[in-house]
Amino acid sequence: MMSLENEVLLFITIVIPIFLAAFIMYIVRALKGPTIPDIVLAVDCLSYDLAAFLALLSIYFRSPILIPCAIVLALWIYALDVYVSKYLMKKEMGE
Amino acid sequence: MDPVTNWVLVILGEILVSIGVFFDVVAAIGMLRFPNFFVRLHAATIGAIGGAFVPLMGVALIAAGCDFLGKYRWFIAGAAAVTGVLVLMLAPVGSHLLAKAAHESRAAVVEPKVVDFLEEDKAKEGGEQ
Numbered sequence: 001m002m003s004l005e006n007e008v009l010l011f012i013t014i015v016i017p018i019f020l021a022a023f024i025m026y027i028v029r030a031l032k033g034p035t036i037p038d039i040v041l042a043v044d045c046l047s048y049d050l051a052a053f054l055a056l057l058s059i060y061f062r063s064p065i066l067i068p069c070a071i072v073l074a075l076w077i078y079a080l081d082v083y084v085s086k087y088l089m090k091k092e093m094g095e
Numbered sequence: 096m097d098p099v100t101n102w103v104l105v106i107l108g109e110i111l112v113s114i115g116v117f118f119d120v121v122a123a124i125g126m127l128r129f130p131n132f133f134v135r136l137h138a139a140t141i142g143a144i145g146g147a148f149v150p151l152m153g154v155a156l157i158a159a160g161c162d163f164l165g166k167y168r169w170f171i172a173g174a175a176a177v178t179g180v181l182v183l184m185l186a187p188v189g190s191h192l193l194a195k196a197a198h199e200s201r202a203a204v205v206e207p208k209v210v211d212f213l214e215e216d217k218a219k220e221g222g223e224q
Binding site: 004005007008011015018019021022023025026028029035036037038040041042044045048049051052055056058059062063064067068070071074075077078080081082084085086088089 | 098101102105109112113115116119120122123124126127132135136139142143146147148150151154157158160161162163164165167170171174175177178181182185186188189190192193194195196197199200202203204
């Protein structure tokens, strides 16, 4: 029976390329997206999954530095949604 | 914690992460193939909740289970759970805001349109004012 550590690291090395494949598809939609909300939606989803990816990497690299970055990323993406929708509706950003 | 609970936690976490990755790939394919913005919203929220919240909870379980992390173990577990709860709260509100703004500002047009009740309601409401 493999040790716990090797099993976890092997699992993460299997999962990482699948995550990257999903990221590439989101990037393609972000570049191709005809309208502004499409682009924002693709970036929105890409970054939430990036936050999950960062959390997964923090186990792989045994360093907790990545996790606060994931939290801030999730908050920034919400701010992006709020600003873009506010701009689309009222043509001003509320400064 | 004794090794048995470590293994149980890690296996549960890995099941959650693999479910999350499956949702993530399905949402990414959906984002590419769906016709217009409003249908893509469905794929995006699957990607946001199924693709981000579920793996984050899986990572929280894995981090709680694997003892080779030493003193960072509970830090990563707790922070991943907090990020998961944050994503759970923020993603639906963000995409709802975006949908309302896109529909109201007509930035995203409804191409394969069968019926658009919101537009009809607005026209009716506009007529009454």
